[in-house]
Amino acid sequence: MVWMLKSNLILSQDVLGYKLKLLLREVIVNGEKERVSLLFMKALVSRGSVDAVSQQMASHPQYLESFLRTQHYILHMDGPLPLPYRHYIAIMVCNLASYAKNTFLRVGGDPLWLQGLEAAPPRLRLLDHINKVLAHQPWLAACSHIQTLLKAGEQCWSLAELVQAVVILAHCHSLCSFVFGCDTDSDLAHLAKSPNGTPPTFCPLDAANGNANVPQSLKAPSEHITRRRVNDSDFTVLKGRKPSDLEDEEEMLCFADPSHFITDPDFCHQEFARRDEDHLQVLRVQDYSWEVHGFSLINRLYSDIGHLLDDRFRSVTSLPSLHSSDLKRAIWNYIHYVLGIRYDDYDYGEVNQLLERDLKLYIKAVACFPDVTKTPVCPLSWTLLKASERIHVNLLIMEARLQAELLYALRAITRYMIA
Template sequence: MNVSAESFTSNPFHICNICQKVIRKKEKGVRVPRPFSSGPSAFIPEEEIVEASQVDPHTEQILAEAYSPSGHVDHLTRVMGLHPHYLESFLRSQFYLLRMDGPLPLHCRHYIAIMAAARHQCSFLVSLHVREFYRMGMCLDWLKGLQYAPQRLRNLNEINKILAHRPWLITKEHIQNLVKTGEHSWSLAELVHAVVLLAHFHALASFVFGSGINPQVDTQNANGFQSVYISNYCTCDLASDHHLDRDLSSTSPGTTDSVSELEALMDRMKRLQEEREEDEASQEEMATRFEKEKKESLLVGSGDMKDEVMPTSKVSRFVEDATFGYQNFARHGEDNPPTFRAQDYSWKDHGFSLVNRLYSDIGLLLDDKFRTACDLTYYNMASHEDVDTTMLRRALFNYVHCMYGIRYDDYDYGEVNQLLERSLKVYIKTVTCYPERTTRRMYDSYWRQFRHSEKVHVNLLLMEARMQAELLYALRAITRYMT
């Protein structure tokens, strides 16, 4: 029996206890914070997104090229359109992964996307690729849950969960188990395609939650499929904090404070640049600073979320071993992720050539996307113009890799503590490691004088840094298997 589209639809009008308290306070005349409930993002006012697309006609052209078969530009594309140059690179690589000739059949690609997005309960992405399944009209039984998929796809579950949460644990034995399993075996080319898909959609889930992408209803869909809502969530959850009621009476930081924070950041950047030119730390000191930052990153935000349990949802049918996650790593007292020296296995010198050899041209597309996100700049920082933000962009990218144990010998990790305030570190840790817990309060808590487009750029950097980190671990394991 085929699963029906309607079976994915939950009641989107559930009101949580927190919102009930907010409603009661509002009825008493107490002013309460309100999320942006309409438009592509729960964090970004829709008019800012619309204005950006009108100012830059190139954005409109790219958005038109990104139309789905239903004739709609999705919310994700509209938010990413705040950076049209990056969006073009992103769409090109994603189109190649999902549509162009490659080792894997088209329907399997979308199912792997569902498996990856479900690890983070990302109903936006799950629903998007479930709809693709309906359009193809094949293997619909697979949508009843992972246990209904072929064993060959189910065998990906182990590296799916490891890459999503603790990629440093992947070994050549994991690769061997997949390519030497008899009738269910994978070729190396197929496995590389699958690994790139998994990493792509894990990282994309980080962008979806980090940018507050709103659920989307496809009213044109002939099957009547609607977005997969997380059944136990109130519709406020993306835009609010689980402790919203606690802070209803508090005032937000004043403009003076946020302006002084901006000036302080500018001063630190200037001072670091001067110190870098005057004196260079020894390799031993650089290694010590990395280990210190790596250990401290494990504690960032961990206490705030230690006791939280994510509600089950309709997308959980695509997940096995749901308790496996990054947070468990810190809680159970496992050793720190072993240091992965980028000089021993880097994207530029090793990963790129391997992935390009086994899955033709994808390495070129990924490399362009990584470079575009990292090099993207408008030489602005909030209200300041003609600013070189290279130092700040590298700190954001390298901090993500630091959390995954990846060290660059030529980078001074002391800069991370100088440039990234604690609220920003909490945001980065959440978006990267457990994105489904991101709230608007976290988004609003850092860089309060910066434009929304600048914060979206932060999310692009976090997404690409995460994807590259996963790929480095996976491709290194494949290399070790091959040798």
């Protein structure tokens, strides 16, 4: 009888514990839903709609909140750059984003600037080179690029203005990677891509997997680059206008034509691994890191942004996930490796152990080729993952790319300051 009473007591405790766990889980889930609802309500109030990016990130409310806070700060809060400049810089990166154009006009931007870079102020045109370098080959960012911008006579930038511009560029470049990776057709994209401006067939660190033939360059001829066709949604910047003749229609096309924002279509991603590492000076984290060098410099030149960015980096790596900490670190370090950043205390053999080849190809495609129009190949292993887990991988890719780009830009600024 005593044994039965003890057994029933233990059983009742187990049942109670299980119910408490269910209740706690429900509270957490409801809390997360309330946080997402609040974030969406704020977006509806400020913009009148919830963008697709926020909807994708909604499965990770903690990260979404950090992301939106940073984005709002760099585009709308106090800073050295006027609001039209900030949103035009975003357009230089994602020149078909109708929301960016709408916001640019709403904050007082000159509609003529939307005709292309040639119509923009000379100071903004000066950003074109550093924009494409950071977007495609960030390891090339040099002290000379910084000097050109800061010593341009009447059109010169201040150091604080340049830092904010660099943050906006890096934010938008990495966001393009996330949007590319989260394309709604990704789950159906199991077929191999053609080599015309599409993701690579070579993975650095992949020799152990039988792919030691590294191509000299993955650059595609400009005549083979395919771009998304302009559609009606791209013309929302002209809301309220009523084109009545052919001239107005031609002006609309001028506003939406992405080629007007691209000065060198042949400048694209190239393989860092094939280059002379001494010449390009591999960025070794032990010599220049975000925690020790980047954070303090950027926070000093652009108040509070260092804390906001650091919160994003910490948030994405600490999200609850089925992915192990080793796997997340392998993804992060692999992206940095592709972009020429090395960790002396990391065993890169883990990359081949933890990342299957199709996953490495996907990661590299999303990190380095977000400007192509075709959907990246979805790893076959992802068929077993929830959408939130796939989104988490894309968030890791975005943040690793963001930090890499900032490290190269900030290292160049540091070298200019101490030269």
